[in-house]
Amino acid sequence: MSAENNTKRKVMHFIFLQIAILQEISRVATRYTKMMFFYQRNRMINLFKENEQPKKERPKVFAAVAHITSVEESNNPEKAAAKIERLRHTIDGLLTSLAHCDLSITIQTLPNRHVTAYLPEYQIKCIDIQESPECDPMFVGFRLQEEFVERVEEFDWFLFIEDDIVLYDAFILEKxxxxxxxxxxxxxxxxxxxxxxxxxxxxxxDLTIDDHLSWNQLSSVEIETVKFAECSNPHSGFYCLSRKQMKEWIKSGRLFKNQVVNVGPLESAATFCIMECFSIYKPHPSNLNYFEVRHYDSKYSKLYPEPESKYTLSAVNNSSNIPIVKDS
Incomplete structure (x- = not known):
């Protein structure tokens, strides 16, 4: 009986050895096959490469930047360092996000009230500086609108942006x-x-500084799972209108131009004067980051530092102020 058990044990070991050998051969063969497929990857791509597609017509975008500094800052780059950095990032944001477009950038300003001379050379070459000596510094945003009106037939899109707003979105026009x-x-x-x-x-x-912020549930819309709604504080320091929308605005008579209709002249020019003709929507709180721009500053965060606001987001848990000390 002992000899019989020993024979069975040897047979079983032999069978499992064969299985183990086959498994190892299979594992090595699979690895080898994957590597060979990997090495053939570029050949396969070239074999089935897509034919050249006709180039899509590049959208024509007219971007106008409202930019004003003090006379002292205009004449002293050291004192204007923060303003220079903000404007540089604003222009870079436009050049990056709209690189697939035919882009024209205008800086709307006043004589001796801007820092464009201190920008990098590549930025100076791609901007048009328009000084309007007859314009009130606080109303530059309104003067900028006149450029849109005068050039409405030349461009597909008309983008207004303040000089401390940065756009990080190459799909802005598609959205x-x-x-x-x-x-x-x-x-x-x-x-x-x-x-x-x-x-x-x-x-x-713009959502944290308003203690009584509200969203219009009645007129909210949803497009391909993304929600949008009107809110009581629509200001962004930024807007972008199509040629059709610009023509609708012109047709309305623009009765609110050069008028402070809410908050101040800067906010009126950037947002509230447009509301005589349009209803302004923003992404709903359920998808805030669908369309956003950065305010290249932190002054409002310091003035309104509510850490518990649902409109304040952090990728890490800041619930505890106790520092984490790692053992060395």
């Missing part, structure tokens, strides 16, 4: 076009949310 076509409202336009980054925390400042 705007989709909203314009599918919102269901002829007079609806889409604004981005404006945020600041302060001590690693992202604050949607």
């Amino acid at each position: 705007l076009e989709k909203f314009n076509l599918q919102s269901g409202y002829e007079n609806a336009i889409l604004y981005p949310h404006r945020f600041e980054m302060y001590q690693g925390t992202k604050r949607y400042i």
